[in-house]
Amino acid sequence: MVGPYIIRRLLQAIPLLFGISIIIFLMLQMAPGGPLASGEAQAAITPEQIERLRGHYGLDDPLPVQYLNWVGGIVTGDWGTSYDTGQPVLKAIGERLPTTLVLTGLAFVVSLLIAIPVGVLAATRQYSAFDYASTGLSFAGIATPSFWFGLMLLYVFSFQLDLLPSSGLTDLRVEHTGLADLWDRTQHLIMPVAVLALIATANLTRYIRSSMLEVLGQDYVRTARGSGLPERRVILQHAGKNASIPVVTIAMLMVPDLFLGAVITETIFSIPGMGALFVHSAELRDYPVLLGILIIAALLVVVTNLATDVIYGFLDPRISYE
Amino acid sequence: MSEVRLPPEPLGGSEPLGGPDLPGGGDSPGGGELAGESARSLTAQTWRQFRRHRLAVGGLVILGLLTVAVILGPWLIPFDPNRIEASTANLGPSLTHLMGTDELGRDQLARILVGGRLTLSVSAAAVLVALIAGVAVGAVAGYAGGFIDNVLMRVVDIFYALPGLFIVILLVALIGPSYWTIVIAIAVLSWMNTARLVRSSFLSLKEKEFVEAARTVGASDVGIVVRHILPNALSPVIVAATLGVANAILIESALSFLGLGFQPPEATWGGLLSDAKSSVVITGHWWRGLFPGLMIFITVLSANFIGDGLRDALDPRSAGIKKG
Numbered sequence: 001m002v003g004p005y006i007i008r009r010l011l012q013a014i015p016l017l018f019g020i021s022i023i024i025f026l027m028l029q030m031a032p033g034g035p036l037a038s039g040e041a042q043a044a045i046t047p048e049q050i051e052r053l054r055g056h057y058g059l060d061d062p063l064p065v066q067y068l069n070w071v072g073g074i075v076t077g078d079w080g081t082s083y084d085t086g087q088p089v090l091k092a093i094g095e096r097l098p099t100t101l102v103l104t105g106l107a108f109v110v111s112l113l114i115a116i117p118v119g120v121l122a123a124t125r126q127y128s129a130f131d132y133a134s135t136g137l138s139f140a141g142i143a144t145p146s147f148w149f150g151l152m153l154l155y156v157f158s159f160q161l162d163l164l165p166s167s168g169l170t171d172l173r174v175e176h177t178g179l180a181d182l183w184d185r186t187q188h189l190i191m192p193v194a195v196l197a198l199i200a201t202a203n204l205t206r207y208i209r210s211s212m213l214e215v216l217g218q219d220y221v222r223t224a225r226g227s228g229l230p231e232r233r234v235i236l237q238h239a240g241k242n243a244s245i246p247v248v249t250i251a252m253l254m255v256p257d258l259f260l261g262a263v264i265t266e267t268i269f270s271i272p273g274m275g276a277l278f279v280h281s282a283e284l285r286d287y288p289v290l291l292g293i294l295i296i297a298a299l300l301v302v303v304t305n306l307a308t309d310v311i312y313g314f315l316d317p318r319i320s321y322e
Numbered sequence: 323m324s325e326v327r328l329p330p331e332p333l334g335g336s337e338p339l340g341g342p343d344l345p346g347g348g349d350s351p352g353g354g355e356l357a358g359e360s361a362r363s364l365t366a367q368t369w370r371q372f373r374r375h376r377l378a379v380g381g382l383v384i385l386g387l388l389t390v391a392v393i394l395g396p397w398l399i400p401f402d403p404n405r406i407e408a409s410t411a412n413l414g415p416s417l418t419h420l421m422g423t424d425e426l427g428r429d430q431l432a433r434i435l436v437g438g439r440l441t442l443s444v445s446a447a448a449v450l451v452a453l454i455a456g457v458a459v460g461a462v463a464g465y466a467g468g469f470i471d472n473v474l475m476r477v478v479d480i481f482y483a484l485p486g487l488f489i490v491i492l493l494v495a496l497i498g499p500s501y502w503t504i505v506i507a508i509a510v511l512s513w514m515n516t517a518r519l520v521r522s523s524f525l526s527l528k529e530k531e532f533v534e535a536a537r538t539v540g541a542s543d544v545g546i547v548v549r550h551i552l553p554n555a556l557s558p559v560i561v562a563a564t565l566g567v568a569n570a571i572l573i574e575s576a577l578s579f580l581g582l583g584f585q586p587p588e589a590t591w592g593g594l595l596s597d598a599k600s601s602v603v604i605t606g607h608w609w610r611g612l613f614p615g616l617m618i619f620i621t622v623l624s625a626n627f628i629g630d631g632l633r634d635a636l637d638p639r640s641a642g643i644k645k646g
Contacts, residue, residue: 148615
């Protein structure tokens with residue numbers, strides 16, 4: 001019965017998205033003086049020009065009309081143009097989105113690759129030195145501000161050791177091709193991915209450890225051990241499979257956090273992604289771009305939640321779709 | 323160390339437990355509305371549990387010391403945090419300048435102490451605002467139930483789905499980075515957890531006999547909510563609030579780091595890190611980056627430990643799992 005379930009969840013997501021869009025739209029109205037206030041203050045434009053601009057952007061319409069026009073545009077693919085560059089919003093986002101998605105994806109994979117073995121090992125050797133060390137480190141990781149971690153990495157690996165480049169995505173001075181290009185890009189991504197993955201790794205390690213501990217105490221694990229199965233199989237097949245159910249939920253819910261966290265990572269390492277574009281647009285009050293990025297981010301949150309529910313259903317046969 | 327006191331723990335009188343009074347802090351403000359003896363001894367019980375959690379006690383001590391330091395410190399050290407002095411520019415840590423100086427010759431310890439005032443007070447205020455909003459929404463939803471509950475919980479869902487950090491950036495950039503803008507922007511993204519916790523406590527508590535009894539003797543709805551249900555629903559909220567402080571500090575610092583929070587010469591820990599970037603990466607003045615971040619790290623770690631300790635102390639079921 002998975003099909004109808006997915007459709008029903010999709011339908012539930014629509015009012016949620018409407019709610020989000022209304023709140024975001026209302027927040028934008030809170031700027032004192034309205035959307036053109038900063039332009040009025042900075043540039044020497046005449047009141048008549050502002051009048052024209054207001055008319056051009058439809059800012060004189062009543063709020064509900066403005067909202068409906070905007071939502072209608074989003075649905076039909078007309079996301080407006082940037083006040084700053086005049087570029088269509090979808091195009092501006094399209095240029096930046098892949099960078100941020102690559103960063104987010106890599107950080108997600110890295111945090112899973114570290115957290116799963118460490119968490120499982122810590123749980124199977126509870127109270128060992130390894131367990132204490134990994135628990136201590138994950139506590140520290142959760143409390144570490146990512147921009148501080150990034151700054152310290154930059155000091156060690158860029159300033160002191162001169163091993164890794166401090167900013168950007170590629171070396172702009174030299175044109176690389178083939179393997180050299182790949183190596184160049186990898187070098188540029190090592191620190192940003194490490195910084196972005198830090199908190200997710202620390203959180204995941206803790207969840208995996210406690211989820212694993214809970215499962216290892218269950219009767220069916222004792223039964224599996226008692227029936228003479230090798231410890232490896234007990235842990236990986238019997239315990240691991242069941243422990244993975246809550247972990248998948250937590251891990252999936254971290255994807256939006258990683259995506260949002262990329263704002264900070266991109267700022268530290270001067271990477272031209274969505275986060276950097278968002279901060280830049282916020283400083284300029286470039287409303288169409290801000291709205292566009294917020295919609296993309298909200299979509300990502302809603303889609304991940306949906307995907308989490310569906311995956312959860314596949315993993316746990318006890319979930320009913322009724 | 324009477325500066326920081328364990329928040330009053332109004333666990334209700336459902337399990338009468340004995341025990342000595344909380345040493346030196348039994349009549350903490352806010353505990354006043356609790357009904358007498360049993361609540362007090364429960365506070366003591368909680369405190370006894372809490373004291374066993376060594377990391378949590380350590381966190382409480384450190385956070386207490388830090389609070390005292392940022393309140394009194396700026397008066398005690400002989401440097402003005404905003405005084406520009408070319409002769410002392412870019413000095414590394416020494417006995418005179420324990421945390422070094424910046425490119426304008428300002429003493430970094432002095433800037434960290436005044437910065438801590440802003441960072442800590444903004445975070446505490448944001449948590450307080452979020453707490454009030456969350457308790458109000460949760461109480462109304464849980465007590466009223468039905469249609470109102472449904473609507474309020476959908477609103478909570480929507481706020482959960484908002485892209486958090488982006489919204490904070492947006493609000494602060496649009497309205498301008500004043501103290502209260504930052505407080506509200508952080509609070510807007512942090513009240514939902516409290517609302518859900520309070521709502522679910524209310525849903526179960528309002529069916530209890532003691533609420534029925536209060537109603538029978540003619541207590542008003544407001545009276546029942548404020549005097550009878552709320553005190554019993556607060557313990558998960560206190561844990562959430564403690565962890566919320568850690569979160570608020572991280573958000574405020576991130577905002578300042580992005581250059582969107584408090585503007586110079588106003589110092590915050592995140593702002594100091596933001597200013598330090600080129601000094602650290604280009605000229606290698608490591609102390610500019612190390613110390614402000616260390617302050618954030620220690621504070622957040624302490625708050626997390628306290629939250630963990632409180633959770634174990636307030637919820638006996640979790641104690642077994644968390645140890646280790």
